[in-house]
Amino acid sequence: NAGVMQNPRHLVRRRGQEARLRCSPMKGHSHVYWYRQLPEEGLKFMVYLQKENIIDESGMPKERFSAEFPKEGPSILRIQQVVRGDSAAYFCASSPIGSYEQYFGPGTRLTVT
Amino acid sequence: ILNVEQSPQSLHVQEGDSTNFTCSFPSSNFYALHWYRWETAKSPEALFVMTLNGDEKKKGRISATLNTKEGYSYLYIKGSQPEDSATYLCALSPYNFNKFYFGSGTKLNVKP
Numbered sequence: 527n528a529g530v531m532q533n534p535r536h537l538v539r540r541r542g543q544e545a546r547l548r549c550s551p552m553k554g555h556s557h558v559y560w561y562r563q564l565p566e567e568g569l570k571f572m573v574y575l576q577k578e579n580i581i582d583e584s585g586m587p588k589e590r591f592s593a594e595f596p597k598e599g600p601s602i603l604r605i606q607q608v609v610r611g612d613s614a615a616y617f618c619a620s621s622p623i624g625s626y627e628q629y630f631g632p633g634t635r636l637t638v639t
Numbered sequence: 640i641l642n643v644e645q646s647p648q649s650l651h652v653q654e655g656d657s658t659n660f661t662c663s664f665p666s667s668n669f670y671a672l673h674w675y676r677w678e679t680a681k682s683p684e685a686l687f688v689m690t691l692n693g694d695e696k697k698k699g700r701i702s703a704t705l706n707t708k709e710g711y712s713y714l715y716i717k718g719s720q721p722e723d724s725a726t727y728l729c730a731l732s733p734y735n736f737n738k739f740y741f742g743s744g745t746k747l748n749v750k751p
Contacts, residue, residue: 529682561741568728568743569730570741571740574738582737585738626670626671626688626732627688628685629682630683630684631682632681632682
């Protein structure tokens with residue numbers, strides 16, 4: 527059973543471009559969580575999704591950020607018009623129904639130049 | 640926002656030393672406490688999850704205890720080895736099926 531997959535592992539974008547980060551949860555997992563690690567900070571929750579539903583987006587910046595977890599395919603975290611302050615490591619975690627454990631991917635390091 | 644604090648921030652020990660770290664959290668908001676081991680450029684790896692006051696978990700040379708009444712957990716490593724070098728994270732989940740609140744981690748460096 528493959529672990530949580532994230533791609534790309536590294537992403538470089540210029541200011542104003544869009545960034546799309548993908549997360550494929552572990553097989554059988556229907557809950558996905560996105561966390562962000564800014565430089566010199568700990569992991570901070572962004573959004574919690576189940577298939578086709580956003581359950582909790584209390585950690586998402588109000589503008590430019592969106593997330594989805596479609597019925598088919600990976601979860602996508604989308605950042606529009608990136609700014610330098612978006613440079614961070616973005617981690618995805620998944621869990622199966624009925625479990626309070628979360629399994630993490632290796633992260634995507636976004637650099638905005 | 641729940642404040643989860645870890646100490647120390649970093650630790651340098653010699654091979655063979657035993658060591659321990661602390662995770663503190665608000666005792667009034669608690670469902671489960673998680674410990675992760677995180678090596679650079681890899682996925683955080685789950686070590687333990689604990690839910691009950693007085694819980695003790697062990698995996699090889701690593702063990703953890705939980706005190707929900709006073710709001711802390713200890714992680715112990717007996718006879719540290721260089722391969723134990725990593726950042727150790729604790730995370731609090733205040734409710735089931737919900738977001739984690741992470742501490743900033745303890746970075747352990749074990750010198751051969």
